[in-house]
Amino acid sequence: MNNLLRIRTLTDRFFAGDTTPEEEQELYDFYRQDDIPEDLRPNCELFRDLAALATLSPTAAQSQHHHRWWLSVAAAVLLLIVGGTTLYHYQREDECVAYIYGERVTDRDVVLSEMQKTMTAMTADGSDEVEEQLKAMFGDED
Amino acid sequence: MKKVIMMFLMLAAGLSASAQTGLKINDLFEGRIIPQEKMVETRVRGKTLAKYQLTYYRSVRLTVREEEAERLLQLVEADGKDHFATGSDRSQKTVFGKEHNITFKTQVRKQGDKNCFLCYQAHWRGNTTEREVTVIYMEGPVKSLEQLEDLLK
Numbered sequence: 001m002n003n004l005l006r007i008r009t010l011t012d013r014f015f016a017g018d019t020t021p022e023e024e025q026e027l028y029d030f031y032r033q034d035d036i037p038e039d040l041r042p043n044c045e046l047f048r049d050l051a052a053l054a055t056l057s058p059t060a061a062q063s064q065h066h067h068r069w070w071l072s073v074a075a076a077v078l079l080l081i082v083g084g085t086t087l088y089h090y091q092r093e094d095e096c097v098a099y100i101y102g103e104r105v106t107d108r109d110v111v112l113s114e115m116q117k118t119m120t121a122m123t124a125d126g127s128d129e130v131e132e133q134l135k136a137m138f139g140d141e142d
Numbered sequence: 143m144k145k146v147i148m149m150f151l152m153l154a155a156g157l158s159a160s161a162q163t164g165l166k167i168n169d170l171f172e173g174r175i176i177p178q179e180k181m182v183e184t185r186v187r188g189k190t191l192a193k194y195q196l197t198y199y200r201s202v203r204l205t206v207r208e209e210e211a212e213r214l215l216q217l218v219e220a221d222g223k224d225h226f227a228t229g230s231d232r233s234q235k236t237v238f239g240k241e242h243n244i245t246f247k248t249q250v251r252k253q254g255d256k257n258c259f260l261c262y263q264a265h266w267r268g269n270t271t272e273r274e275v276t277v278i279y280m281e282g283p284v285k286s287l288e289q290l291e292d293l294l295k
Contacts, residue, residue: 094188102179114184118201118276119194122245122261123291 196282211273222248
């Protein structure tokens with residue numbers, strides 16, 4: 001009686017995908033018998049077929065197990081790559097850094113002052129100030 | 143499974159590629175032409191640049207020989223030519239009949255509402271054959287370099 005109760009519980013758990021390989025083997029052994037209670041008979045064919053499959057390819061389960069293991073490792077590696085890249089880009093979103101002859105400077109004021117100076121020099125063609133100074137010093141050549 | 147791994151690796155590689163990838167002048171920014179210890183590099187990204195309508199700014203400033211300055215100018219000009227350019231501007235200034243500086247500005251890309259610009263400037267350093275070169279790469283919604291100049295005023 002207790003055994004039947006256990007089989008019914010295991011059968012329910014099997015269909016819920018919660019059984020271990022040992023418990024599945026127990027179910028295969030049970031459903032291989034002839035005197036199966038009326039209510040469990042509809043499951044017989046399924047479990048006998050599954051039992052046959054398991055005995056035909058004993059390495060299939062192992063292979064599937066290995067496959068799952070590799071899948072987990074690959075998923076973990078991918079998670080690290082994607083996570084790392086996302087974090088890297090998140091940190092760079094508000095980047096403000098200068099490398100002055102190889103020396104890293106993160107002082108925001110220094111970096112922004114350098115940027116502003118460079119941009120202004122570029123847009124103003126830079127030479128105006130020098131030209132003015134030279135002209136003031138030597139006068140116009142015209 | 144291999145396909146999925148490759149896809150993720152390509153995605154990661156794509157995300158980590160620098161903004162000016164694909165440009166000839168990228169070699170300078172990455173220190174493949176002149177060692178990075180011999181230049182001043184500035185990199186700014188994010189909200190700080192919003193007032194200039196930019197999202198990314200990167201510049202390098204360095205002192206090089208005349209030939210190297212010319213080579214860098216050729217790279218920048220080639221980038222202006224290779225990419226979708228809405229217009230380039232090259233100007234040469236002379237002081238008392240002598241060359242004083244060269245400035246070259248160009249748009250190198252347009253991606254949606256984001257524009258990418260490249261600027262080059264070389265200053266003559268006295269009577270030496272050395273040039274002080276500045277190269278700037280910028281990207282953002284700013285429509286043109288003229289508009290950027292107005293924003294800087």
